Amino acid sequence: MNHPILMATLLLAPFVGFLINGLRYKRHSANLAGVIATTAVVISFISAILLVVDLVGLPPETRVISVKFFEWISVASLKINAGFVLDPVSAIMILVITGVGSLIHLFSIGYMHHDAGAAKYFAYLNLFLFNMLILVLGDSLPVMFVGWEGVGLCSYLLIGFWFTDDQKAAAGMKAFVTNRVGDAAFLLGMFILFLSFGTLTFSEINQLAPTDPTLAWMNPVTLGTLFLFIGATGKSAQIPLYVWLPDAMAGPTPVSALIHAATMVTAGVYMIVRLNPLFLAAPNTMMIIAIIGALTVLLGATIGMTQWDIKKVLAYSTVSQLGYMFLACGVGAFGAAMFHLMTHAFFKALMFLGSGSVIHAMHEEQDIRKMGGLKKYLPITHWTFFFGWVAIIGLPPFAGFFSKDEILAFAFFSPLGHEALWAVGALGATLTAFYMTRLMALTFWGKSRVPKDTHPHESPPTMSIPLIVLGVLSIVGGWIGIPHVIGAILPGHPENFLEHWLHHSIKPIPGLTPFDVTTEWVLMGVSVTLAICSAFVAYHMYVQAPQKPEKVAKAIGPVYKVIYNKYFVDEAYFAGIINPLVKASKGLWYYIDVNFIDKTTYVISDVVRGGGSLVRSLQNGNIQVYAMYISLGLVATLLFLLVR
Amino acid sequence: MGRDSFEIIVNGVKMIVIFLMMVQVVPILVWLERRGSAFIQNRFGPNRVGPLGLLQLLADAVKFLTKEEFFPEKGIKFLYYAAPVSALIPATLAFLAIPLGAPIKLDTFEMFGQTWGPYTFLIQGYEIGVGIVFILAVSSLAAYTILMAGWGSGNKYALLGALRASSQTISYELAMGLSIVGVILLYGTFNLTDMVTSQQGPLSFLFQGHTVTLGWLPNWGIFYQPLAALIFYAAAFAESNRLPFDLAEGEAELVAGFHVEYGGFKFNLFFIGEYGHCLVASALMVTFFFGGYQIPLITPDEMLVHVQGLMGAGNAAAIVNGLLHHVVFLIKMAVFVWIFIQVRWTLPRFRYDQLMDLGWKTMLPWALANTILTAALIYVAHT
Amino acid sequence: MTPDVFLFWFLALTTVLAALGVIISANPIYSVLSLVMTMVGVAAIFVTLGAYFLAGVQLIVYAGAVLVLFVMVLMLFDLKHEIHAFTRGPVTGAIKIAAVGLLGGMIVGAIALSANSLMKTENNGIQTVIEGDSTKALGKLLFSQYLFGFEALGVLLLVVAVGAVALARAKGGTHAQH
Amino acid sequence: MLLSAVVFLPMLFALIVALWPNQRTLRPLALGFALIEFALSLGIFYYFDPSSSALQLVERYPWIERFGITYFFGIDGISLWLVILTTFLTPVALLGAWKSIEERVRGFLACVFILEAAMLGTFLAMDAVFFYLFWELSLVPMYFMIGIWGGARRIYATVKFFIFTMVGSVLMLVAIIYMMFLTAEAFGTMSASLLDFYRLDIPFISGQFLSPQTLMFSAFALAFAIKVPVFPLHTWLPDAHVEAPTPGSVILAGVMLKMGTYGFMRWVMPVFPEATVHYAWFFMLIGVIGIIYGALVAMVQPDIKKLVAYSSVSHMGYILIGLFALNEFGVTGGLYQMLNHGISTGALFLLVGMIYERTHSREISRYGGLAGVLPFFTIAFFIVTLSSIAVPMTNGFIGEFLILLGAFQANSVWGYFAVSGVVLGAVYMLWMFKRVFFGPQGELVKDEHHPLHDLSVREMFVLAPMIVLVFWMGLYPSFFLNYSKASLDHFVKNQAHYELAIQSGKEVAQ
């Protein structure tokens, strides 16, 4: 089959699903809607596979399939096509998106079957996939931006899916607005790039990207990348724009899995990877990215340790893991970032779906203090969740281990990296192990704290099958990127397949020397050990000595309070930005608009009116007085004529 | 001193003579009216004083003069007395402007030891280029007389009568003026003498460049403007406040209208004024529509030749010719005066609204139509 | 003194006196009658100026129609308790009288001062004075060059006729009380 | 002939409608007329040559020869879409107001048609005096529309509207007359033709306000700036919008505001090139202030319609900075944004009007949870909201993107500030959307005595074309831009010395 048709199928299948479900949503039963939506995504998935197969068949140097549908915007030198390009990077993405997307759709059939708005839900979900595919396939920044905003929009719709709840609606809005801040920066980034490069197509930008890095700040490359990165922080929930993601958990849980864990939030990372030659040319930006990434790792992890809401924990975990990806990008390890993106998609989607299964079983209960000991009620969920857990805390040979390890290694070895970054990453891994174990412990293990009237039950097969598939992927997903040091000692010497695959798409880090094998082993050992220790500590604290956490919390008092309250960032934003803005706006309206401008015009009109009423006394309606004026005028005129 | 002074003197004399003539006709008319009405109503009328009651006029005059002088309590003296005096003026002024006979063309002759002439003597108070306009103008002043009388009497019947009379006068003046427009268009002049002159000879007119002549008819305006004649005559009735349009007097409603408070000679003056109007109207009818002073089918010049044939050439013939035409004019006029009288005694009185309706809704439109039609016909005739 | 000169002075005097009568008579009826006099006088002045037709029209229109209306209206109103004939207010009154006096004085003065130039135009124009019956020429002018004005006036009169009827007929006049 | 027909046909329609005896068939008749007019205006496409930047379909006859005033219609790529927008929005507004106007329908419809004619004339007239005529004429019907069929404070609003706009236009008239004298000086004969204005070389002294060009420029700019309206002169707009009846708002926001920006493009920037360049910064500044200020004030409005009105201030700020960026992107974006704003704000006003018809309230705080009650209405509103906040794939994005790019290219400082409008736009629209459509049901929504009905078929018919256009213009802007491209390129490239040729075009069938 030819590529345009495949590409069109890939893109439009979800869109058609959206239209079918969206236009007739009142008349569809939940199941039918689900089936339609899932079918659409599966069709998309199949096309994606077919496309990728074709892509694999191409020689590595020219491994690009690009399709141009029509000219979208064409003004002067700005020519933007509705063009889509499939290359190794986007290939990974579409597989993940459509693959994980199919699973999540399948899961949703079960999860949403009792919801009246299920068809609407599936419509949104399909629309999301459509936009996400545009985002990853777009051949230029504006086309990517279409998807970029589109996914934000769907995220908004899905977060506010249960719109009758004011908080959920507010959460949706928060997500959209926060994203918009990023988008504005994204736009600026685009402008800067366009004005200096004259194009917005990825391939051309990457070609034109200067080869020698520049250290200047006011350089278009630095500025442009910086603004793009700010855009990425919005979409990918990095400091300072991460605040929307935890709130986004207001949406249905499969949505959290798909959008807020697996796909959308990784868009920022994907964008940076897409433009890696450009970013490499801006070391300053790279440094900022790395620092922000590292800080986000810590921030997410610390907050995650204190949360009681199962989804909030996962959300902060997502923030933290995304931090890893940015850390990887920041140190130039774009391949590692993509790798972690992929593995994270598997295990985090898995964990979210698992949590969804739990919530479903607990009748919409999300507080882990009311769970515990669910292992026996939900065996499948527990075991799949378990694999996700081992993957995320980085136990070899599960998926998370390889990707996280690669990131840490690059952080240490890359000329753009730093030992401190590695240390932060390792600390993050430790904390991750702690809070994930805590989550496991509180939810599945230990004594049951389930309220009497709740009877947890295992989910239907539509929900468990995706869990199992993702569980398997969490186990094996990491094996495509086995590091050289490990590959060297394994039987058959499996090479780093992913690195090979991305070889032509990713520019090597300038000045990168091959890793020192010993050091790498040591680092790997340290991080794994730390993680295991921390996991045990957590297990001890939450399963064996359930009163301990409280004591610890009391012991560190204020610190705990700060962390528990998410560092008061939301409050700070409200107090520092939003409230002043609203107040200022009201002030502007009241003082400037109503009182100043209008009053000024009133003054003018009063002056005119006053003058008028002064003159009006002359015009008192008495005709004879008018006649007198006329005659006086005549006298004056004649006098003038005579005297002259 | 020269022609101007001479003209002034001649005209002054003529004016006085004609005025006196007009005034003197009135008693005769009164007699005629009374006898005529009696005749119409099959009774005798004045027949005791003098032969055929002719001396009744004299008796009446005596009676008027000997009546007690009377002034209404709430009247306004100036107006009360001024009104009857001025009542004569409009009719007189109008009458003076009408050519009453063919002009007498005098050759040079000797008199009082001086050579006079040649001189054309008009049997007419004075000749005015815009005669019609003048007549209309002065006759429109008649309204004031009535109003002055009505207001000056200090009597509400008098006032109402005056108001009626004056509004009636104004209303019908319009129709009258408009009906004359057709005549003016026809003759192409305002000058009455010219009008009369253009009516001489047999009926002949231009039609599409051809001259059509009907030898057995005089070239009178009535044949060109019958509608105008009708309207004019009817309006004249209203103008002079005569029956059937004498709403101003309306004995049944208003006692006697604006002259209810007048008696004696003052009343007589009003009377004269009214008859003066009749005379003017009749004279105008003759002038406009019936060839004026001309003898039918014969022009004054032809007639002069006939007269000269009888008397020989000379000023005497010219004078006789002029007087002859004057008599012809008087006969024609008498016919219309008689019609005035006959109408008065045959037709009933209108109601006031009918009067106004007739004036505004019937006569005015027809007069307008007549004007337009005449204009159109003249246009057609000349192309 | 030629008759013309006599006539002029006689008419001028009559007219001005009558005009004064208009404004001085306390009784509006007398005012109107004075005005009639003035109109007749003006018509006569037209005659001395050779505008016979205009004189006739002046009489018909003013004396015959317009002023009769005035008289009738006044008589209908029956203004027994005549209002103060003149406006009160010493200051404005004085100003008004002064204004009129000044105006009159100055116009007359201006004319007198410019008499020389006027005389000149008179002398220049005297050859072209239109003698005799100019009515036909007048009509031709009116219906050719000034046709538009004539038509416009026709429309104006129609409007005025309708408007006047509407105004006068309306119950309670312009201050209808509902 | 075609342009004259397009302009004057609505006048004829107004007359017919005003005299139409049958009340019942009045509205269908008017709608039919409006559609005929729309179809007629589509006829322009047939004769329009998109590859030319010249003035096309020109009709030029002497009118008052003594002053060089001509009857001069012409169309080019700049006015083409505005004309279509006008004729398109009129039937939409009429259909949208099918029920909201109950009294004096005849007069209202006549007003609409006269207004349409005046606006079309404004866009098509190429003679200053002729232009001014239409410009002022457009005030009158709008004055009556607000003053007679408006809300509670309609008299205040309409007088304010009238006086504000009048003040500017009077100055413009003075400037026009002065310009005519300048043409007399320069070319020997007086002329009010725009083309002669373009040929004028008006003295400009940099930095001196009293130089002729600067003065003329200010006079024209003030007139248009009030109409647009730009920041400190905008206060008439919220009042006028709030009090205007729905179709009035639609046309006011949809087309009338564009008359201001169009005026800048046609009558200010090419005529006073030096002054334009010299003072562009000022207009960029007030444009940016307008964007931010409008958005902020819109955010805190308690009244939906007022919110939309202030959002117009913000959007018009975009157009202004786009135009004064003086580069292809900005100007193209500016023109495109005019159309977008016409569609999206027009649709917003329609929607607000629809909900107002149902509840007779526009107070945001009394709504809530509408999404559950009126799903179709919500969808429509949401799509229009998206268009308004310039989400990609809707029309708004194209315009905003180009404008911001242009502004950024002109001077990046403005770009940085203007971009903030992107965020603020989302804030105020979505916050309003949230408060009205989401959350628990508000007092108006759950009122059981008056259950709300979702969109009727008629209303769907009104909204459908708007929604189609929102996406069409967002997805395939080339269709629209291609017609204007030549003109806009010409406009930008020859900014320093603009000339407009006249092209006879394809022969117009009589």
Next chain:
Amino acid sequence: MLSTDLFTQIGLGHYLVLSALLFCCGMAGVLLRRNAIVLLMSIELMLNAVNVSFVAFSRYLGQQEGQIMVFFVMTIAAAEAAVGLALAVSIFKRFREVNIRYFEHLKG
């Protein structure tokens, strides 16, 4: 001018002075009288004064146009009188008086 010419040589100036006097009389009436109808009459007087000068000029300049203007003035005067009287009638109906000050109550 101060010779007997003044009295015997009647010229344009004489008519103009006459016209001016009439005009001033009319104006005085307009300014000073209170009766609306007298006011109207005064206006007629002023118009007539103007007519006199028109005709005088017409004669002495030998142009017919002056007389044409007189026509127009007359027509307008008649129209004005009709409307003025109608107004006076309305005022009278309401106030039983035609004092000019009641015209202040006229509203458009």
